[in-house]
Amino acid sequence: MIKTPYLLFLGDAPDPLAAKVAQGIRDWRPENAIGQFRMEGCKADMRLPDMTLVEARAAGAQTLVIGVANRGGVISPAWKKVLIAALEEGFDLASGLHNLLRDEPDLVAVAKATGRSLHDVRVPNVQYPIANGVKRRGKRCLAVGTDCLLARCIRRWPWMCGDEDARAKSSFRATGQTGMNTAKACPWMR
Numbered sequence: 001m002i003k004t005p006y007l008l009f010l011g012d013a014p015d016p017l018a019a020k021v022a023q024g025i026r027d028w029r030p031e032n033a034i035g036q037f038r039m040e041g042c043k044a045d046m047r048l049p050d051m052t053l054v055e056a057r058a059a060g061a062q063t064l065v066i067g068v069a070n071r072g073g074v075i076s077p078a079w080k081k082v083l084i085a086a087l088e089e090g091f092d093l094a095s096g097l098h099n100l101l102r103d104e105p106d107l108v109a110v111a112k113a114t115g116r117s118l119h120d121v122r123v124p125n126v127q128y129p130i131a132n133g134v135k136r137r138g139k140r141c142l143a144v145g146t147d148c149l150l151a152r153c154i155r156r157w158p159w160m161c162g163d164e165d166a167r168a169k170s171s172f173r174a175t176g177q178t179g180m181n182t183a184k185a186c187p188w189m190r
Helices: 016-028 053-058 077-089 105-114 146-160 177-185
Strands: 006-011 033-038 063-066 092-095 118-120
Touching: 006 016, 006 077, 016 033, 016 063, 033 053, 053 077, 063 077, 077 092, 077 105, 105 118
Parallel strands: 006 033, 006 063, 063 092, 092 118
Antiparallel strands: none
16 A cells, blocks of 8 residues: 655656646645655646655655656656655655666665665556457446546546445546556545
């Protein structure tokens, strides 16, 4: 389980779109996002308090979530110093990037030495069935692009209108960074 609340790491995002993961968490789980950490030159702003690692830990942040999705979904060498410092400061790390935290030997070593956890949310912890072409009952809506924003809105809509029963009749299947981060943090999205 990914511990909350989060400090959203925006890194050196060149624009707000690059911080789509942080945006999704800020929009859909604002109670879990207590601040943002931006490196020099970062052009994204989630309108959360800018915090240092020390300030965020003192405010109760438990996990540094990599909220930026750069080209290729890789852990930038420029981010490593911050990620290692976060582990040493007592944060767990969570990421939805293609480049997995657990494949970075330096991060793994520091996490092990400090007793911290690395969460690669792109790797599912449940087995999902593969489509087989067999007709199923019910209606389906495939919503792609913009990190499943449409799917998340459709999923939340009955709840927003006060129809608790309608909410139970739908489900959300995340495939990208924002959807996976959001779904793991949002019981109503499951």
